[in-house]
Amino acid sequence: MRIWHIVCVAVLMMVGLNRAEADDVIKVGVVLPYSSVYASLGGDITDGMELAFDLFGSEVSGKKIVLITEDSEVKPNVGLAKTKKLVFQDQVDFLVGPVASNVAGAMRDFVHNAKIPLIIPNAGNNALTGEKCSPWVIRTSFSNDQINRVMGPWLYNRGYRTLYLMAPDYAAGHQMMEAVKRDFVAAGGSVIGEEYPPLRETKDFAPYLAKVKASRPDALYVFFAGGLAIQFVKQYHEFGMKDQIPLTGAGWLTSPLFLPAQGSAAVGFTGALNYVPTIDSEENRLFQEAFRNKHERTASEFTVQGFDTGRLIVQALNAVKGDVSNKKELVEAMQNVTFVGPRGPFRIDPATNNIIQDIYIFETRQVGYKVRHVVIDKIPNVQDGPNGCEM
Amino acid sequence: MFLEPTFLIIQLLNGLQLASLLFLLSVGLSVVYGLMNFINLAHGTLYMLGAYIGLTVANTTGSFWMAFVLAPLAVAALGALFHVLLLRHMQNASPLKQVLVTFGLVFVGLDVVRYLWGDFSHSIDGPIIFSGPVMVLGEIYPSYRLFVIGLGLFVLVALYFGLERTRIGAIVRAGVDDQEVAMSLGINIKLVLFIVFCMGCGLAGLAGVVAAPVLSVYPGMDMSILVMTLIVVVVGGPGSLKGAALGALLIGMFETFGQVFIPSLASVTIYAFMALVLLVRPSGLLPVQPK
Numbered sequence: 217m218r219i220w221h222i223v224c225v226a227v228l229m230m231v232g233l234n235r236a237e238a239d240d241v242i243k244v245g246v247v248l249p250y251s252s253v254y255a256s257l258g259g260d261i262t263d264g265m266e267l268a269f270d271l272f273g274s275e276v277s278g279k280k281i282v283l284i285t286e287d288s289e290v291k292p293n294v295g296l297a298k299t300k301k302l303v304f305q306d307q308v309d310f311l312v313g314p315v316a317s318n319v320a321g322a323m324r325d326f327v328h329n330a331k332i333p334l335i336i337p338n339a340g341n342n343a344l345t346g347e348k349c350s351p352w353v354i355r356t357s358f359s360n361d362q363i364n365r366v367m368g369p370w371l372y373n374r375g376y377r378t379l380y381l382m383a384p385d386y387a388a389g390h391q392m393m394e395a396v397k398r399d400f401v402a403a404g405g406s407v408i409g410e411e412y413p414p415l416r417e418t419k420d421f422a423p424y425l426a427k428v429k430a431s432r433p434d435a436l437y438v439f440f441a442g443g444l445a446i447q448f449v450k451q452y453h454e455f456g457m458k459d460q461i462p463l464t465g466a467g468w469l470t471s472p473l474f475l476p477a478q479g480s481a482a483v484g485f486t487g488a489l490n491y492v493p494t495i496d497s498e499e500n501r502l503f504q505e506a507f508r509n510k511h512e513r514t515a516s517e518f519t520v521q522g523f524d525t526g527r528l529i530v531q532a533l534n535a536v537k538g539d540v541s542n543k544k545e546l547v548e549a550m551q552n553v554t555f556v557g558p559r560g561p562f563r564i565d566p567a568t569n570n571i572i573q574d575i576y577i578f579e580t581r582q583v584g585y586k587v588r589h590v591v592i593d594k595i596p597n598v599q600d601g602p603n604g605c606e607m
Numbered sequence: 608m609f610l611e612p613t614f615l616i617i618q619l620l621n622g623l624q625l626a627s628l629l630f631l632l633s634v635g636l637s638v639v640y641g642l643m644n645f646i647n648l649a650h651g652t653l654y655m656l657g658a659y660i661g662l663t664v665a666n667t668t669g670s671f672w673m674a675f676v677l678a679p680l681a682v683a684a685l686g687a688l689f690h691v692l693l694l695r696h697m698q699n700a701s702p703l704k705q706v707l708v709t710f711g712l713v714f715v716g717l718d719v720v721r722y723l724w725g726d727f728s729h730s731i732d733g734p735i736i737f738s739g740p741v742m743v744l745g746e747i748y749p750s751y752r753l754f755v756i757g758l759g760l761f762v763l764v765a766l767y768f769g770l771e772r773t774r775i776g777a778i779v780r781a782g783v784d785d786q787e788v789a790m791s792l793g794i795n796i797k798l799v800l801f802i803v804f805c806m807g808c809g810l811a812g813l814a815g816v817v818a819a820p821v822l823s824v825y826p827g828m829d830m831s832i833l834v835m836t837l838i839v840v841v842v843g844g845p846g847s848l849k850g851a852a853l854g855a856l857l858i859g860m861f862e863t864f865g866q867v868f869i870p871s872l873a874s875v876t877i878y879a880f881m882a883l884v885l886l887v888r889p890s891g892l893l894p895v896q897p898k
Contacts, residue, residue, distance in 0.1 A: 253827060254727035287731075385874070400815055413866065414874035420821065422621040423866045429746075430614055443728040446823035450730060456740050477730040477823065493669035 242533060242540055245302030246312030247295055247323065248337075250287040253442055254315045256473055258288075258393045261315070261337050261522035264515065267507055268526025276530065277538030288314045292322035299323050303332055310334070311541040312525060317341035327352050328484055333547050335457045337525045342391055345570035346603030352543075354550050354569045356528055356562075357521045358490050359600050360391040364466055365573050366595045368399025371435060371464060378408045380461075381431035382424065384444065385412035392439045394467050408433050419444055428459060438465035444472075445469050446477045448512050453481035462486065465502040467589075470580050472516040475587055476569045477508065482587050485580045491559045492578050493591035500558040520558050528553045528562075567601055569607075613744045618863055624752045624821075626859025627759025631814035632832065633839040634670070634766065634851040635807020640785040641846025641895055642800050643701040649689070650710040651833030652716035653808050657682045657815025657823045659724050660726065660795045662731055667751035671820070673735040679813040686808025690801055698783055713829065721826045755817055763852050770848055779803055782844055783895055835862075838877055844891025 233524035246265075247259035255481040262285065274281050284306050295314050302308045310333035314320055320339035327334040328350040336344060340363070345355050370380065379400055383389030397407050409431045411424050428436055435440060436457075440448045445468065452463055468488025471480045493504060493514050503523065507515040515523070532549040533540070540546055554563040560574040577593040636650045660681045661674035668674070689712070697705050706824040732738075737751040770776035782796050782803075790796050822828070835858060843854025858877055865876030872879075884892060 251721070255721070255826075256728075260725065409869060411871075416874075420621065420625055420863075422624070423618055423863045426614060426617050426621070427867060430611075443825040445821040446728050447821075448728050450823075451749075451821070454740065454749035454751070474728060477728055479730075479732070557631070 228454075240279050241295050242279050242538065243306060243308040244281060244283050244529065245287040245306060245308030245311045245313075246283050246300070247288050247298050247302070247311065247319070248285065249290045249315050250285070252290045253604055254290050257338065257518045260516050261525070263507075263511060264519040264522025264524075265312070265337075265526035265529075266528065267503075267510060267519075268523045270510075270525055272530040276362035276533040277519055279538045280604055281529065281533070284308060288316070288319050290316050290319060293499040295319035296322040296326060299326055303330060308332075310543070312337055312529075312545065314339055315318060317344070320344055321348075324348060324350060324353060331415075331543055333543055333550065335525055335528065335550070337521045340391075341387060342600075342603060345565075345568040346605050347603035349568055349607060351569070351607045352547060354528075354547070354564055356525045356564075356571055358573070359570055360388055361395040361603075362570070362573075362574060362598050362600050363488055363490060364392045364395035365399045365600060367437070367464065368396050368401075368405075369403040369576070370488075370577060370593065370595075371396075371437070372400055372403035372405045376434040376462075377405050378433045378580060380428050380431055380436045381403060381407060381438070382428070382436060383412060384415040388413045389415070389439055393437070394577040406581045419447055421448055422455070425451060425455050425457060428461065433461060435462045435464050438463070438469060440465075441468045441471070442474070443475045445471070449478045449485070450481045452599075456484055458484050462496075467492065467576075467578065468517070470587075470589070471518075472514045473518070475580075478587070480582060480587060482580050483582050486577065487580075488575055489578050490573050490575060491520045492591060494578075494589045495558065495560070495576065495591060497558070497560070499556055503558040506559065515558075518542070524557050524559065524562055527555060527557065528564075531555065559593075561597065567602055567607075568605045572597055572598050572599065611878065613746055616744060617746055618867055619859065619860075620646070620748060620756065621684075622757075622860040622863035623756045624854075624859075625862060626855045627756050628814055628818050629835060629839050629859055630759050630852055630855035631762060631810050631817070632836045633843070633855055634762075634848060635810045636836060637840045637843065637845055638783070638848065639804055639807045640840065642779070642786075642803055643694075643698075643705075645709075646837070646840075646845075647707040647709045647807075648706060648833065649712040649716060650807075650811050650836065651829030652713050653686060653717065654818075655720060655809040656673075656685060656695040656814040657812030658731075658819045659720055659815075661819055662724070662824050665731045671731065674731065674816050675734075675813075678816040679809040682812025682815070683805045683809030687801070687805045689808075690804050694804075703820070713833075716827055716829065726826060728823050728825040730823050730876075731816070731819040732839065750818060755821065758817060759855075762813075763848075766848055775799075778879030794820050802888050822868055835877070838881050840891075842881055842891060843875040844888075844894030846895040847893050850891055850893035850895075854891070857892075 246439045250258045253571055305337035312335045315338040319340040338357045340358050340360040342359050342361050381393045382593055383393050389410040462494045464486045467487030470485050472493055531553045534550040551566050563572050565572050575595045575598045576591050578591050580587055581590050640646055652714050657678045661678035663672040664677050665671055672779030677730055733751040737754045740747040741750045778794055778799050782799055839854040839858050861880050866873045
């Protein structure tokens, strides 16, 4: 008899708890990498979102916003399984994630068919807001094309006539090089060489660097991130190539995540990105200060993407007064969110659900003992074309 | 343009530098295989630990050379611990079980590194005397890379004389050839095994700390190098010093020149080469003499 009592009480308590949760909690399912190569990105995005809830309120109409986090492990099958777990078992109200485009590709079809809103805080594959766009998928980060294509004409106007391209051999690498190549060639320049080393984390770039040097382009344009970015920057410096061939590229190369390890080897790089920590605005100053007070490090572009995602969530939930039962209204509220954040003006393009944002062109310079990103130009309101998107 | 002698010599140096690192890694793995008849998959983890311990030592003391000396010793000590606590108790288990234990350690090692040092990528600054470039036929070449090549050659020569010309070397070779006969001659083969295992671990740690200024230090750096190291061991012929040296040289060159001349096949060049070698010589290019 006793065991029955305990079971009954336990069941009643669980039912009661579930009730209580369902009533005054808004559940956000988060699928980000917390292990494997992109773990530091997943951490930065989560920290950014939490900071946004600290600053803009973690309660909407008496309901608390609760993050339920799952590790995608940067594997498409794992990411999809975790997404399904969050939707079916935890019954989350909407989703945030992932970092990698291959995982996003796997999650996209599921959320599209299940009609669950998904906010992408990083994955840049053009197709996610292009031919594979969905009314349920909103991207607050960037598209690969958006970041890189502005550099084509910009580099041409700077006087460069020949470019050499280099990126890892996977979808993002190719999309970024394609973007800069298209608009650089359209402006009148020519691409005299391209290298796509296999995407392996340990990489000696020396064989490729010797080839670039022998080709004598006006500039080298690259995309590398993570350990590859550190290795590349250091090796480019060690081979004395910076003085001969200017190094340009997608701005992640000298992200605040990698800059401490790169040190002065990173000086002299010209890159394009949607955010650098040194943007001169009140919003950015306050953001960096708040983040530094909490985490004692500089917020990266990934942190900002998380921060803006969190802010979008709070504003959209306020607009629907915490009522998440009507998903269509919720998505519309998300699409209508605008604000001026650390990155500048933030809004979502209703035609593609991709963000419209300023792209910053910066140079890394030695300032005292530190290497800093110095903004040298800004391309305002960069908006992607529909790229085959029909919603 | 790509056939100019200067260009080729620079690429030759690049290949030698990679070969040198691969040699430091594979020689321990290969000789331990010869003695103990199993492949230690955690060898890459020891390489990673060497790099991370080197990172901490270099950051606290501000000296690369301290890291260069202390990290391999620390890794050798860890190897000793690993041998005493785990491997010694498994000597009668099947080789497959031993390999699986080391495979498990790969994951443990990865999470330990993430727990202790975090997920961020790091880098060690090389020693100051090798920080500047040198001119090689009018082209700038980082002097640190020449140091890596020199170190690989030095270790090769030292090991060669140690193994081929000294009594201890003769004992090790006897152990590789036939453990039972060696034991019946009164040789403490267990002790020899233990020492060789620790030295192999120490060399893996040395490779880690030496690679850190050229490549970067991050969780997972072990797996990417382990595959190449295994290929070196297989191509060279497991169990022999000469095999490890020849395998490292060939794989280093194939990897480098494959990227230069056939970039579209860069990711498969060394695998194709390994397949070819195995087809012609199933036991590797320079295996230990068949029993």
